[in-house]
Each structure stands twice: as structure tokens, then as C-alpha cells.
């Protein structure tokens with residue numbers, strides 16, 4: 168459809184926009200137009216075809232009283248008709264329809280309206296002269312369609328009902344509902360058509376297809392009809408109105424003739440007749456009901472009135488249908504945000520709340536893809552997006568990272584940024600219009616969830632040409648004009664819409680703001696909970712330490728008693744015991760000793776937690792020498808080679824505890840070593856942060872045990888293997904290091920030796 172059906176065509180748009188379509192000077196020849204002087208009802212102008220239709224040439228009519236033409240028809244039926252109905256009424260946009268009348272031997276339907284200083288009488292042949300009254304029919308079906316329209320739940324359904332009704336009443340081959348979008352481009356939203364025609368539903372048209380001048384005219388007059396594109400227009404005689412000195416303004420004339428360009432356009436489309444009605448919301452042209460027929464077609468007054476009535480009532484309901492539709496949508500959006508908020512609050516991980524359940528981020532707005540960015544990480548000197556989760560149709564991770572970098576420089580309004588033309592402001596996006604021409608971004612600084620992005624593809628990619636190509640775009644040899652077709656319109660529209668996505672609705676932006684607010688609140692709640700958990704943890708740690716201390720302290724005493732009595736017993740009983748009893752006695756004593764060791768270890772451990780640490784400058788090399796000095800005998804007796812590849816830097820910390828850490832690690836390095844030539848190396852790695860290490864060529868540790876060795880009482884070997892031990896050493900080492908703000912880890916494989924590394928906070 169497009170301009171094809173409804174208006175002057177748009178081959179040369181600048182011409183078309185200039186063309187004075189309301190003063191064509193001629194009419195379509197299936198009817199007669201008569202301009203009457205208001206003062207004395209004399210005929211001032213008449214269309215040149217009056218002879219064919221009325222049986223009287225213009226010369227015979229001009230200057231005559233209208234009554235002479237119409238006979239007494241008007242006056243007899245309505246004695247004061249002229250005064251009451253014509254003189255007193257405003258009839259600009261609302262012509263007065265006359266009852267069918269006979270002129271000569273033909274019947275005519277007539278209408279009168281006043282415009283531009285003239286009274287205009289339009290007469291069209293009445294095919295069913297004297298037939299039964301159809302008013303009741305029209306009234307009944309109008310009632311039923313009104314009820315149907317009320318039921319319609321969407322603008323689409325509403326439009327389909329309208330199209331169907333208009334087609335039933337007029338018999339056109341195709342009726343479509345065309346809707347103007349905010350940028351004046353258009354879209355077919357409803358259709359009723361002959362079964363064998365291809366659907367135009369969903370087609371888009373460029374703004375230029377219906378020039379603004381035509382749109383202006385549609386706001387004034389509700390209906391336009393072209394009965395036969397091949398009919399030769401009939402000029403007005405005389406061309407200028409003698410009273411006004413100007414050509415007739417035919418803005419409200421249905422007989423008005425149409426620009427040849429537009430007629431050609433219709434012919435190219437295979438149409439010979441068309442009608443269009445305006446759909447007006449308030450004072451905005453919302454859309455059009457556009458009808459087309461392959462053969463010439465006239466529409467009776469009844470059908471026209473019925474369609475006009477429908478167009479009016481549809482117009483009145485459009486706003487509420489749209490409101491209803493957007494209310495439904497915004498309710499759904501809010502419900503989804505609510506659900507997602509609950510998920511976020513409930514799930515351990517933020518992104519799970521957004522990605523794991525239904526509805527998820529993707530189902531929130533009508534987007535092709537989404538990205539959820541949690542946290543940030545530092546790579547080189549750059550802070551990069553941390554955990555990037557991509558869903559649906561999105562640019563690749565690199566492109567999204569670049570986009571995030573760019574977004575950081577953009578103006579956010581209350582944490583929200585949106586565009587439907589990304590590549591215009593972020594040129595790199597020109598590489599992926601089919602994924603992200605539209606972008607809606609939420610930025611949250613307060614939370615670990617930092618970014619939420621939604622992408623919309625280029626609209627052109629989403630809306631596919633569904634229709635019959637008919638004639639391809641062509642240049643007419645004779646006129647040099649493009650012959651337009653829906654395909655050509657669609658192509659034009661595509662050119663206009665390159666790199667543009669569906670717009671983000673105000674409602675969607677509002678809901679995005681609400682989601683952002685919800686994220687912030689959930690984040691605050693989580694932070695508060697984390698703080699509470701931390702406090703609880705610290706408290707229970709403290710309690711555990713004092714418990715361990717008290718328990719081990721109190722256990723020591725009875726244990727000492729047990730050991731004393733055991734000694735006594737073993738001495739006195741010694742001679743009387745059997746071998747088995749002697750063995751059992753020895754076992755009891757060993758277990759008691761073991762228990763004593765364990766309690767001592769526990770005490771040591773709890774002491775580390777309770778000690779106040781010193782913080783002093785320590786020469787690292789000195790510290791190592793001290794530790795080695797303490798272990799001198801052990802190292803010498805086992806012939807261990809000690810390697811210190813370079814002097815160690817200065818450290819800050821508790822000298823005694825750190826020396827114990829080194830001693831402990833060096834002891835283990837020697838202890839868990841089955842090589843003939845054992846060595847241990849003590850060194851450091853540059854920071855930040857600086858890390859000290861103790862390396863050995865011992866038995867190594869399987870990766871799956873790396874975390875376990877730091878757990879209390881945990882040994883990887885039998886109780887007495889490798890000289891025995893309680894499994895507390897590394898636990899204490901870890902505790903000391905953590906109390907210095909550092910961390911300890913190990914690098915090791917079985918048989919390849921072990922390296923224990925540790926940092927002391929962020930010392931460099």
C-alpha cells in the first residue's frame with residue numbers, strides 16, 4: 168500500500184511535497200461537482216462532464232439557480248431545508264448527505280459541504296435508486312463491530328477486525344491498517360484480503376512515502392476515494408470561482424482528482440481503485456485504513472458512511488487500546504523485575520539470580536541479547552570487566568569489553584544509558600549492526616554486579632520482506648520516473664533504517680531504572696549480611712580459640728596424672744605381667760604421650776591466634792640465618808645442602824613468629840625428603856606483592872592434597888612415618904602468615920619437590 172493507495176505518489180518527493188493536492192482544478196469523472204453561491208444559490212462552477220451525467224452542459228447550468236437543476240426535489244421534501252440544514256450548519260469536515268434524488272432520468276446520491284468560501288455539491292450516480300433503506304443494516308453491523316473492537320486485546324487484533332469490517336462493507340480486494348511510527352515511517356499492522364493475494368502484514372514504509380503535506384490533508388478530511396485510475400479527469404468550468412477568484416479548494420471533496428504520478432503508482436501496483444480513511448488520535452494522524460481493488464470500484468454513500476463511522480469509532484478507541492497494551496506490557500515488565508529481584512536476593516551468586524531462572528535477563532525487554540558483568544579484574548594497567556556472561560545475540564566478548572570501556576565515558580542518566588543507533592556514537596559498533604544497533608545499559612557502582620546490557624539488532628534484519636515482489640523497481644522509459652512498488656518502498660525504508668534498532672520505550676527505561684534500584688538494594692542487603700556473617704565468624708573463631716586454649720589447658724592436668732600413675736603402675740607391676748600385658752601397658756603409655764603431644768600442639772595453635780604480634784623492620788637475610796642456626800644440628804646430621812641464592816630484602820613483621828614459620832617450613836623440607844642428597848632453598852620472588860619461598864627436593868605433594876596440608880591435625884602419612892608429627896605445623900604457619908595479612912600456597916608434584924610460597928600483606 169503506502170502512498171500507492173492513499174496519496175499522491177512520491178516518485179519525486181520534492182515535487183510531490185510541493186504539489187497542491189487540494190486544488191487540482193478537476194474531478195474524477197464518475198460524479199459531478201457543482202459550486203454554488205451561498206447568497207442566492209446560483210451555480211458558479213460545474214464540472215465539464217455535466218452533460219454526460221446530468222444531461223445538461225455547463226453553459227446551460229452556470230448562473231442558474233440550483234433549484235432549477237434539482238427541480239423541487241430538495242424544497243418539496245424539506246420545506247425549510249436550505250435555511251435549516253445548509254445555511255445554519257458548519258459543514259467543513261462533516262458534509263451533509265442528501266437523500267437519493269432523481270435528475271433527468273438518473274438517480275444520484277448527493278452531499279453538500281462548505282469550504283474555502285464556496286458551497287460544494289457533489290453528485291454521484293446512485294446504483295440502487297429507490298431501493299430499500301439500508302440504514303438499519305449499517306447500524307446493526309456497526310453495533311456488532313463496535314462490540315468486537317471492545318473485546319480486542321491488542322492493537323493488531325483491533326486492526327484486523329477493522330480491516331475485515333471495511334472489506335465486508337466495500338468489497339475491496341485488500342484492506343490494510345497502516346500505522347505511523349514516531350519517526351513518520353509506517354507499518355502494516357492489520358489486513359483483510361482476497362485469499363489469493365500475498366500478505367503485506369508487517370511491511371514497513373519510509374517516512375517519505377507519505378509526504379507531510381499529504382499527512383496534513385488526511386488530518387482534515389477523513390476519506391479519499393479513487394474510483395478508476397484510468398478515468399480522464401473532468402475540469403471545473405470555469406477554472407476559477409467567480410466569487411472568490413480562486414480555484415476551488417477540494418480538501419473535503421471525495422470526487423477530487425488525483426495527481427497523475429499517484430495514479431501511475433497505483434497502476435504499477437496492479438490497482439485500479441482505492442479508498443483511504445484517516446485514523447486520528449486527538450489531533451495526531453495515527454494511521455490509515457487503506458483499500459485497494461484490481462478493477463475500478465465505486466463505493467456507495469451507505470458503505471462510505473459506515474466506514475467513516477467505523478474510522479471515527481476506531482479513532483476514539485485507539486488511545487485506550489494502546490494504553491491497555493502498554494499497561495499489559497509494563498505490568499509484565501514489573502512482575503519480571505520483581506521475580507528477578509527475589510532470585511537475586513535468594514541466590515548465592517548475583518548472576519545466578521539473573522541467568523539461572525525464568526524470567527531471566529533475556530526475557531525482560533524485547534532484546535536480542537544481553538550481557539551481565541560481575542566484578543572487575545585488573546589486566547596490565549587496565550581495569551577490565553570481570554566475569555562477563557553473554558546471552559543470546561551479542562557482539563563477542565572483546566567487542567563487549569571495548570564497549571564497556573567506551574560506556575564508562577558516556578553520560579548515564581541515573582545509571583541508565585540507551586540508544587537505538589549505537590554505531591552513530593560508537594563507530595566500532597558498525598561492525599555488528601545485526602547484533603547490537605540498540606543498546607540499553609545499566610551501570611551499578613555499589614554492587615559486585617556492575618553492568619547489565621541489552622542489545623537489539625538492526626530493525627532491518629528483523630523485518631523481512633514477506634510480500635510478493637510484483638514488479639521489481641524499474642525506471643519508466645517514457646517519464647524517467649521510478650515505478651514504485653511496496654518492494655521499492657520497503658527498500659527505501661531499509662536504507663533509512665540502516666544501523667537503527669527498535670526504539671526503547673519510555674516504560675522500558677523506567678523499568679530498567681527500577682531494576683537498577685533493586686540491584687543496588689539487594690547489593691546493600693548482601694553487604695550487610697556479609698558484614699554480619701563476618702562478625703559472627705570472627706566471634707566464633709575467637710570463641711573456638713579460647714575454647715581450644717581452655718580445653719587443652721584443662722586436659723593437660725588429668726593427663727599428667729594419668730601418666731604419673733601409669734609410670735608408677737608399670738614399675739610396680741613390671742615383674743608380674745605377662746608379655747601381652749607388658750605390651751598393652753606400653754601401648755597405653757604411648758597413647759598418653761601422643762595425647763600429650765596433640766594437646767601441646769593445640770595449645771600452640773590457640774596461642775598464635777591470641778598473641779599480640781610485633782611489627783618491626785627485619786633484615787630478611789638475618790632472619791633466615793637465625794632460623795638456620797636453630798636447625799644447625801639437624802641440617803648437619805642429615806647432610807642437607809642449604810641454598811640461599813641471593814640476599815633477602817627487608818621485611819616488616821613479628822621477628823620471632825616469622826622465624827618459627829621459616830623453621831617450620833625448613834624442617835618439613837628436610838623431614839619429607841627421601842633423597843640421598845637433600846637440599847633446601849630459601850629465596851624470594853619480586854612483587855608486588857613480594858613472596859618468600861622455601862623449596863626442597865623432597866617427596867612432593869599431590870595436587871589434590873595441596874589445600875589439605877594446611878588443615879589442623881591433617882597428615883598425609885601414617886602416624887609415625889617420616890619421623891611422626893601432629894599435623895599442626897602448617898596450620899600454625901598459615902595462621903601466622905594470615906595474621907600478617909599475607910597468604911601461603913604451595914607448588915608441588917609428587918617426586919618433584921615442593922615449594923611453599925608466602926606473602927606478608929602487600930609488602931614489596
Ligand code: ADP
Nearest residue numbers: 835836839876882883892893894895896897921
Ligand atoms: P606434621 O609435619 O606435623 O605432620 P605439618 O602441618 O607440618 O604437620 O604438615 C602436614 C603434612 O603435610 C605432613 O604430614 C606432610 O604429609 C605434608 N608436608 C608438609 N611439608 C611437606 C614437604 N615439604 N614435602 C612433602 N610433604 C610435606
